[in-house]
Structure formats: C-alpha cells, structure tokens
Amino acid sequence: EHDDGKGRDKGPHRVGQVKEVTSLANPIVKDIKALAQKKTRDETKTFIAEGLKLVIDALELGWTIRTLVYAKAAKGKPQVEQVAARTFAKGGLVLEVSEKVMSAITRRDNPQMVIGVFEQRYRPLKELRPGKGETYVALDRVRDPGNLGTIIRTADAAGASGVILVGDTTDPFSMETVRATMGSVFAVPVTKTSLADFLRWKKEAGVQVVATHLAGAVDYRTIDYARKPVVLLMGNEQAGIPDELAREADALARIPQAGRADSLNLAIATGIMLFEARRHLLSLEASE
Ligand code: SAM
Known part of the structure; x- marks a missing residue:
C-alpha cells in the first residue's frame, strides 16, 4: 500500500506496530542487553537512557531514538503513547515488554517503566570555539563512571558549554554514567580527544587553561576567570x-583544605x- 497523497498513513510500513516481547531470547532484546558492554556501544554507536522523563528530554533536545522499550504496566499512559508515536515518526522501533525483560535489560530489580536506545553524539574538538563567558571542563583520563556522570550534571547546572574527555577515559554513554547525569548527558556536549590534539587546540582556541594541581598552585579564588574563556583541567582520580601537562596550563589552582583527607573527590x-x-x-x- 502507498501513501494516499493526503499525508494519511496506510499500511504497516507507514504506521509503526508495537512489538510485544516476553522472551529474553528475543534477538532484539538480546541486542539491547548487549549495550551494557562498551564494545557493543562502540560498534553500534548507540546507548541506553532509562526513564520516561529522560527519553522525553532527549527527544525534545533533538537526539535520535532507535528503539523505545516500555513495560506492559506503562501501556496506555498518554506520555508513553506520545513518545511511542514520536519514535515511529522517526522510523524507530517500539517494544512492549514484560517486567522480567525490562529487569534483564537494565540489570535492575525495580527497573524503570521506559527506556530508550539513542544514537551517541560527540562534538568534534575542532568545532569548539569558546567565546566570552564560556567555560569548559577538560578531564584527564577520568576513570569512574559515577564521577563522569556527576561532572556532566554539574557542568550543566553551572552553565558550562561542554565537557572534553582527554586521553583514555570511561565511556560517557555507559548506563552508569548516563544514570548519574540525570539527563544532562543530553544537554552538555561531550568531546573526546587525545592529549596531543587537546594541547594543539588549546594553543589556538584563545582560552585560559586553569589546571587543578596539588603542587605549585595558587588559591583557586585568586584567579581571574573573566579575562578569557576558561577551560578547567581536572586530573585522573x-x-x-x-607535571608535563600541568606545565602547559595558564594557571594552576588549588582548593585549600583542612582535615585529614589529602585530596577531594x-x-x-x-x-x-x-x-x-x-x-x-x-x-x-x-535562573528564574
Ligand atoms: N593523588 C592525586 C594527586 O596528587 O593529584 C589526587 C587526585 S584527586 C582525587 C583527583 C583530581 O581532583 C585532581 O587531579 C584535581 O583535579 C582534583 N582535586 C582534588 N582535590 C583538589 C584540591 N584540593 N584542589 C584542586 N583540585 C583538587
């Protein structure tokens, strides 16, 4: 069947059909479950976001959804129906699954009712042209998914323009990181780069790199952050x-501490x- 020319949909190839799935052996479910592994995320360039609010936010911010999965209990909820319609409109797949399948995908006992599989997105370093009043966070080899997620969320809240991952870092699209971002992963552009490229970019970007360092640094409150766009460079956990990287910075900053801990998280x-x-x-x- 073909479009009748009046924009009305006809036939199953135009109107999406919700697939009901209860078996863990279903190949689509297996593919989604495999997104728990970085290798599969890298190969498919997709990732999982959990929760209806996150999925709605992501769609609103223009992210591309490949598959929407919802639990049977969420069936018929107006917001879920709307998200399903939007997924179909983008040519995506919609699955209605049992709670058992939802738990298996999310590896949780009390899973969210809705998850979305989205296409990954990175902003290329060469596209970053920081202007007045902009702040970026650059993370040197960040390892912990919870830290990265929390940093993306905090960068969003502080109005930073992006997070730059330097060197070998944890995956910003892992389920743990995405969870910790509370949705900010969709709002804050993430860039991935090597140390050499970062240093080259930094020379031409017209920024001041403020590196946090525990040695040879000044009190972080004495630095003029308004002079130029700022890149805050943070170290591996x-x-x-x-030291070689610290030498390249325009300023070294330290947060004064009291107490027994020798550094902050x-x-x-x-x-x-x-x-x-x-x-x-x-x-x-x-902000009001
Ligand atoms: N042993 C490491 C060292 O000597 O640098 C500690 C790493 S600390 C857990 C991880 C990162 O957090 C540091 O590289 C720095 O970016 C930041 N950080 C932690 N405490 C800080 C402080 N008091 N002032 C500035 N940055 C700090």
Missing part, C-alpha cells in the same frame, strides 16, 4: 595531572571549581 573538586569560575555569571534571578 589516582594520578592527578602529570574529582567530581566535588570540579563542582567547586565550576561554580567559582562562573560565579560572576550566575545569579538566582537569571
């Missing part, structure tokens, strides 16, 4: 920033730095 330190670097740009009035 175990090793911190190597990476995500906490990033949060403190971000809100200091953007202090002059943030106000309660502006």
Whole structure:
C-alpha cells in the first residue's frame, strides 16, 4: 500500500506496530542487553537512557531514538503513547515488554517503566570555539563512571558549554554514567580527544587553561576567570595531572583544605571549581 497523497498513513510500513516481547531470547532484546558492554556501544554507536522523563528530554533536545522499550504496566499512559508515536515518526522501533525483560535489560530489580536506545553524539574538538563567558571542563583520563556522570550534571547546572574527555577515559554513554547525569548527558556536549590534539587546540582556541594541581598552585579564588574563556583541567582520580601537562596550563589552582583527607573527590573538586569560575555569571534571578 502507498501513501494516499493526503499525508494519511496506510499500511504497516507507514504506521509503526508495537512489538510485544516476553522472551529474553528475543534477538532484539538480546541486542539491547548487549549495550551494557562498551564494545557493543562502540560498534553500534548507540546507548541506553532509562526513564520516561529522560527519553522525553532527549527527544525534545533533538537526539535520535532507535528503539523505545516500555513495560506492559506503562501501556496506555498518554506520555508513553506520545513518545511511542514520536519514535515511529522517526522510523524507530517500539517494544512492549514484560517486567522480567525490562529487569534483564537494565540489570535492575525495580527497573524503570521506559527506556530508550539513542544514537551517541560527540562534538568534534575542532568545532569548539569558546567565546566570552564560556567555560569548559577538560578531564584527564577520568576513570569512574559515577564521577563522569556527576561532572556532566554539574557542568550543566553551572552553565558550562561542554565537557572534553582527554586521553583514555570511561565511556560517557555507559548506563552508569548516563544514570548519574540525570539527563544532562543530553544537554552538555561531550568531546573526546587525545592529549596531543587537546594541547594543539588549546594553543589556538584563545582560552585560559586553569589546571587543578596539588603542587605549585595558587588559591583557586585568586584567579581571574573573566579575562578569557576558561577551560578547567581536572586530573585522573589516582594520578592527578602529570607535571608535563600541568606545565602547559595558564594557571594552576588549588582548593585549600583542612582535615585529614589529602585530596577531594574529582567530581566535588570540579563542582567547586565550576561554580567559582562562573560565579560572576550566575545569579538566582537569571535562573528564574
Ligand atoms: N593523588 C592525586 C594527586 O596528587 O593529584 C589526587 C587526585 S584527586 C582525587 C583527583 C583530581 O581532583 C585532581 O587531579 C584535581 O583535579 C582534583 N582535586 C582534588 N582535590 C583538589 C584540591 N584540593 N584542589 C584542586 N583540585 C583538587
């Protein structure tokens, strides 16, 4: 059957058909489950986002959905129906599954009612042209998915323009990271680059790189963050920033500490730095 020319849909190839799945052996379910592995995410360039709110936010921000999966209990809910219609309109697949299948996909006992499989997106480094009032976070070999997710969420909240992953880092599209971002993964552009390319970019980007370092640094509150766009460079959880990299920075900053701990958690330190670097740009009035 063909389109009748009046924009009305006819036939199953035009109107999406919800597939009901209860078997864990179903090949589509197997493919989605496999997205728990980085290798599969890399190959398919897709990832899983859990929760109706996240899926709605992602669609609103223009991310491409490949598959929508919802639990039987969510059937008929107006928002779920709307999201399903939008998925079909984009040529995606919609699955209605048993709770058992939902648990298997998300590896959770109390899974969300809705998940979406989305296409990954990175912003190429060469597209980053920081302007006045912009702040980026660059993470040197970040390892912990929870830290990365928390940093993406905090970067979003502080109004940063992007997160740059330098060197070998944990995957921003792992389920754990995406969960920790609480949806901010869809709002904050993420860039992936090598150390060499980052250093080359930095020379031409007209930015000031403020590296957090525990040695040879000044109090982070004494730095002028308004002078130029800022790139806050944060170190690996175990090793911190190597001296060779610290030498390339325009300023070395340190958050003074009291007490027994010799350093702060990476995500906490990033949060403190971000809100200091953007202090002059943030106000309660502006966010209302
Ligand atoms: N042993 C590492 C070192 O000597 O650098 C500690 C790494 S720390 C857990 C991870 C990152 O958090 C650091 O590289 C830095 O970016 C940031 N950080 C932690 N405490 C900080 C502080 N007091 N001031 C500035 N940055 C800090």
